[in-house]
Amino acid sequence: xxxxxxxxxxxxxxxxxxxxxxxxxxxxxxxxxxxxxxxxxxxxxxxxxxxxxxxxxxxxxxxxxxxxxxxxxxxxxxxxxxxxxxxxxxxxxxxxxxxxxxx
Numbered sequence: 001x002x003x004x005x006x007x008x009x010x011x012x013x014x015x016x017x018x019x020x021x022x023x024x025x026x027x028x029x030x031x032x033x034x035x036x037x038x039x040x041x042x043x044x045x046x047x048x049x050x051x052x053x054x055x056x057x058x059x060x061x062x063x064x065x066x067x068x069x070x071x072x073x074x075x076x077x078x079x080x081x082x083x084x085x086x087x088x089x090x091x092x093x094x095x096x097x098x099x100x101x102x103x
Contacts, residue, residue, distance in 0.1 A: 002055025020048040
């Protein structure tokens with residue numbers, strides 16, 4: 001419904017229609033907890049377009065605030081895979097040399 005500068009302020013809102021953006025509540029659970037099902041499910045919330053009387057408007061969620069490091073993760077994991085492939089190739093080459101009959 002909005003935010004207040006004073007954390008203990010009481011707002012009198014009689015209720016009524018609310019227009020806004022439906023989104024999930026903010027959460028600080030690690031992704032591994034979400035994946036394993038140990039984190040509680042996220043509840044839906046509405047970020048109102050117009051604030052209740054006496055409140056300032058809430059900032060709508062902004063996708064631009066998510067760090068854009070996806071390409072860095074991609075490069076990191078492709079490098080890990082390439083290094084693993086090189087180690088595997090060296091191990092296979094060593095095994096082939098060891099199993100070759102001596103001339």
